Amino acid sequence: MTPTLPSANTGAAEVRIALTTVDDETRARDLARRLLEARLVACVNIVPGVSSMYWWQGRIEEAREWLLVLKTSAARWPALKQALPDLHPYEVPELLALGPQDGLEPYLQWLVRETDKE
DSSP states (O other), rough: OOOOHHHHHHHHGGGEEEEEHHHHHHHHHHHEEEEEETTTEEEEEEEEEEEEEEETTEEEEEEEEEEEEEEEETHHHTHHHHHHHHHEEEEEOOEEEOOSSSOOOHHHHHHHHHTTTO
């Protein structure tokens, strides 16, 4: 059964897509679950096998990582940004937010509604 969604236009401006990476699948799943349980995100995609190259402490490093694609509302973004460093295993975790240009209205409404429950 499909839930009835409000008819109000949510708009893509109310949504953030955030990116972070971790070094193993167990940590990726643990971080995703903790963010979901705290209602900081509505959905997390875990993408295995990302090959990352980056500067760290004066050297170019290379690592195999798991990418987490976090979907949240603009209203919950500040709380996610504040909470992630304490939940993340890295000394300096990646956390970048992207704003979608557009989106399917029922999905945008669902996402905002799910992160509006504390």
